[in-house]
Amino acid sequence: MLPIDRFAWTNRWSSHHPGERMLLAGGLLILTLVLPPVSTAPLVLITMTAATVLGAGVPVSAFIRALAVPAGFLLAGLPFIVLSLDLDGAPSLVVSAEGARMALEVGLRSLAAMSCLVGLSLTTPASELIPWLRRVGVPQAVLEIALLMYRLLFVVAARATAGREAQEARLGYTSFGRSVRSLGLLTAALLSRSLARARRLEIGLAARGFEGELRVLSRPRALSPRRLATAGATLLAVGVGGLSLSQVLA
Amino acid sequence: MHIMEGFLPPLHAAAWTVVAAPFLVIGARRIARITREQPQAKLLLASAGAFAFVLSALKLPSVTGSCSHPTGTGLGAILFGPSVMAVLGAIVLLFQALLLAHGGLTTLGANIFSMAIVGPWVAYGCFRVARPMGLGIAVFLAAMLGDLATYTVTTGQLALAFPDPASGYAGAITKFGGIFALTQIPLAVIEGLLTVVVVNLLVRY
């Protein structure tokens, strides 16, 4: 379960300061959104793929697999932007030039933006991104809940997977009706066991002096000026490249 | 139904974030107050959130053969109330973006508004209104209508972003609404049934 997370912890950059990757992926994401997509998006897609695969050493197959599902949804959705619905008279669907141009722009922008998201999440664990939310004013209690949730979702996921396997072994998913019933049983069991686990965790943490705050120390990691500069230069190059390419295309 | 990363124009993405923000601020304040009085509530809320995330990653049996996922919106709203659910839902959506590449960071505001705010509030309202008609019916209506409300909002969000060149917003709503009506209404019914099964079992425990 959750292969993206596994790569986030095991890639070549996982020991670096997460800020470096946030600068690169976040910067590219912003460029994708604000610059003309037709020229910028392909550059972003290429840069982000190269950074993730060649830089961080994430297998290209993993990158493609992570991108495949949302890209599939994107492909399924684009025809509805290309097709224009004429409601005057008998309703009819026609291909409109404006729709096609919009679909191209949205498709490219979205694909490039997804590559930034996937690149960031394949190289940086979610638990290292969440603490940054403190800077946009998210209260400490909510951050602690989010970080605890990150840990617990793997525990619950393991139980869900095993429960599903046990039900399948007993033929619980061989018809539609049985599937709904089995999934209902599994859901109810998971919920009550998740809440029971919360109570056991309360005992486990009380034994370690829990009195309200879930404060922990992280291993200090230094920002590398060299890598920050490289990321900044990349952003600059993609930005300038995207803008000038759009001039050429115009 | 998640709106994927980069799909919305930047202005729309920013606007939906602004719309969702007050609900999140209220929910976060409420959580901060609850956990100050009862620190253990942190563990309970995190467990519930982890459960909601995992539930959303389980495949829902579907008549059409396509795969979809229960949202758990209705169940969460009934159990925890809509304002807490807004924050839990927002965190779940963040994890879905980061761990599963479902949805996105720039579209987080829009997705939070449809799935963690409107859905739970509608489900909660339906539950309160329909409660006298019996637990099963109330739960079914809450979960189903909560889902449908989410899809309706998503349709509106997409239509606002991509008005039809010929027929404008009305045409866009018809187009996007049409797809969702075909694919999502059966799923909303299944989610309703599933939630009834779950609540019945929980009541019996």
Next chain:
Amino acid sequence: MTTPILDARGLCYDYPGGAVALQGLDLRIARGRRLALLGANGCGKTTLLLHLNGTFKPRAGELRLNGRPATYGRRALTDWRSRVGLVLQEPDDQLFSATVYQDVSFGPLNQGLDETRARACVLDALDALGIGHLADRPTHLLSFGQKKRAAIAGVLAMAPEVLILDEPDAGLDGQGVARLLQALEQCRARGTTLVFATHDVDLAYAWADEVAILVEGRLLHQGEPAELLGDSDVLAAAGLAMPLVLQLAKALRRTYPWTDGQPPRTAAELIATLEAVPHAIPDTIRNTPLTASVNERPNLRRHP
């Protein structure tokens, strides 16, 4: 030689995210026997079990069920899972319903049995596991050992030809293990083939007709328990220790020899062997102090 009920050849499986679980694993499960799958934690035991009932599909390799290659269509899987029952390690992962009776009826009803026949299967399975009196208890109020037996009953009620159990002794105390083995012996008496995955060499040695030793997703050896579990090289390669009874039997044999028959498999057998010896030991030996140094206590049990 009869066709094995399950025959795995060259199974390979990788987990998403890159962890390799099985790398060309072979295994033959003969009908009507007790097979122990032995290996240290993380050797791929559980992954293998999930292949044996069709939950996982191997990337490469082949599985034969009663001589015919397995297919993964919906109907084929239904039939497969009716024949090969799988009990996971953690009973809480497989008990869902409110009462034991309801839970055990889950499988038979999914098999499409009518209520009367399903009821008969449920009562039969509860009886075989000696938990008929727990039928109406809520599952969450059972003790750990009771939960374990209820989980097994839920699979047994489907009348599988092979019953596969993942770490059946985990978490049970001595009496719990004894009761469980007794119940499983009942199943075997009805002709069910039994497969255990375990890291407990003592249990495997005492209980199995045959052992298969797994190392890093491969089969190291499959054969006679006494032979494989008495071979220090095999055990070292698998990261396992020799069963205690066998260690002692071998040590005794050096000083206190017996013939080349089968060595004893349980403490009871070993002691019976010792007691059968004429007590005619000369006084010179009888009075030799034999105590090991008491002050020096190795930390590791079972690791000589």
Next chain:
Amino acid sequence: MTTPILDARGLCYDYPGGAVALQGLDLRIARGRRLALLGANGCGKTTLLLHLNGTFKPRAGELRLNGRPATYGRRALTDWRSRVGLVLQEPDDQLFSATVYQDVSFGPLNQGLDETRARACVLDALDALGIGHLADRPTHLLSFGQKKRAAIAGVLAMAPEVLILDEPDAGLDGQGVARLLQALEQCRARGTTLVFATHDVDLAYAWADEVAILVEGRLLHQGEPAELLGDSDVLAAAGLAMPLVLQLAKALRRTYPWTDGQPPRTAAELIATLEAVPHAIPDTIRNTPLTASVNERPNLRRHP
């Protein structure tokens, strides 16, 4: 006689819903020793442990910490839990943070240590458990044995005087148990008092300086391992079997006697004892067939 570090007298505790867990339990934990709490599943071991660090408050009875009666105020509890560390059976019930390093830092920070000193405690604890190399690993990608050691490190980092472990060997294979015991021996070398709750008589016998046997929420006996675990009456009352090594040592003693010293505690010691014997066994014995009947295989290990 020195004051015991923990002294429980007449503890009574009922669970809501009526289940009686402790009924007048006494226990003395002496400083610097290894105490094993033995009992069958459901005898109240875990409930007792939760009293020993103040998580549960007894309905009746008294607990003394270093000779002074325990109180349950917030400050008293904080101090108590700094002195008495409790490791639960299930590591997932105690690990809450994304990485091992973060998780282990939780306890020291709660004790009010400043960052520098907390970091030193974390590294020290990781080192004692031999998991320094896992510091930056995510908790959820650890193996079960690694999780167990991480959970222990999280408690050890608080430098408790007593370290209490619930079923520390549960779910670990032979090598995992060996590694864990090695790590705990490190803790003991620093002066930490160790308490295990377990149902594994073999482990308790090999490892403990003292055993306490619990039956139905009461202390049956507390004393020397060899004495209590060699007493069939005591064991029968507790629903426990005799440790295998002790069973064999006793059986050997009848046919193959040694002096009245301490019996061997591990297979290694027993074998060393046997190997120390002069091999002068008359040929009449050497040639007697000693094999137990092979066809008749008892189902129950360790239950003669």
